[in-house]
Amino acid sequence: MNMHQDPYMNFADMGPEEMGFLQQATRELSEEQKKYFYMVYSNKRKNTNEILIFTLLGFVGAAGIHRFVLGQIGMGILYFLTGGLCFIGTIVDVVKNKSLTLEYNKNMAYESHRMAAMSNINN
Template identity: 45%
Template sequence: MIMFDSPFMMLPGITPQEYSYLQSATTGFTELQLKRFLMIYSSKRRNPDDMVLYCILGFFVPGLPRFLLNQIGMGILYFFTYGLCGIGTIIDLVNHKNLAFEYNQRMVFESLQMIKMGTIL
């Protein structure tokens, strides 16, 4: 399948790394399973482009990006240390694509589990 004809291309801000990860995770899926997977995954996924905004807002609301990535412990730490004195927030801003990709990998796993368990009919 050509990359631009793929249903994964409808995901906003998809990176080549995420695209190849999704391709390998959904090999052997029927069209219906793929459609269900995309429905679940797209609702849980974080757009790497939006993560830049969340990281910038992290200077005003310390820990915001970490809370949005379900890293509650780190979010609390960032909140009480003002983003580790701003250094952690700057590092998050630089690594925003990696943060989003790691979170999205967990969401791919969760979505696959829901599809395999037949939770969504």
């Protein structure tokens, strides 16, 4: 079995929704473009457990770090200045941790796909 046939199995925390999304997104790419996509995406992708840890730091005075890590600078500043919107926003984000991470990872997959599709690796 080819190691590059399904490289997404290397991500321990990847759920079936993200796996299906990535397989569908890379379907029309050449093998070389898929390798390039995987390389770029693996560097941009965020781990759900790491985001959960950053979110939990909001309860000890470092509210909003998870939003900064997810590229949501405005929300990060708002959380930081308001104590995670008086902890309510932090509690909501603990519950929504997986969906926040999935949304970020999908955006990174779109970006990685554009980069791979534009590459002339197969030519």
